[in-house]
Amino acid sequence: MPLAQPYLAQQQPNPYAHAPYPAQQYEGHPTQGYTPGYPPAKTNALALGALITSLAGTFLCVVCTFIFPIGGILGIVGAILGHVSRGQVKRTGERGASMALAAVIVGWVVTGLYIVFVVLVVGLLVVFVNSSSL
Secondary structure, eight states, X not given: OOTHHHHHHHOOOOTTOOOXXXXXXXXXXXXXXXXXXXXXXOBOHHHHHHHHHHHHHHHHHHHSTTTOTHHHHHHHHHXXXXXXXXXXXXXXXXXXXXXXXXXXXXXXXXXXXXXXXXXXXXXXXXXXXXXXOO
16 A cells, blocks of 8 residues: 555545635627627828828938938928828728828928028028129
8 A cells, every 4th residue: 555545545625615616607608799890990001101201201301402302302292192191081081191191291391491491502502602702
């Protein structure tokens, strides 16, 4: 006889232990009575493209101002795409109205800053050329 056998035979149930909980009975599926919701509206791709174009215009306006006026051009393109996408969002009910609005704002701000920068550079060049010819 192994040593564990007498030990197992001496164990008594704990009189202070609580009774096990009964298994719960579910009637039907837990989501019964719920109707499935509508799928979320898709995001307008043109609004996303407009925002990316406006932000790229911002970056290129800072980095490549003297090389090529690509930043100002992308700002205008992003703002126009933002206006078009806002119309599409209103017409179709897609998501992306805030992205389109941000693209419009960023695009026109970049374009305005680029125009101010070009006017300042041209003005400084005119002043420099006129002052050196005296």
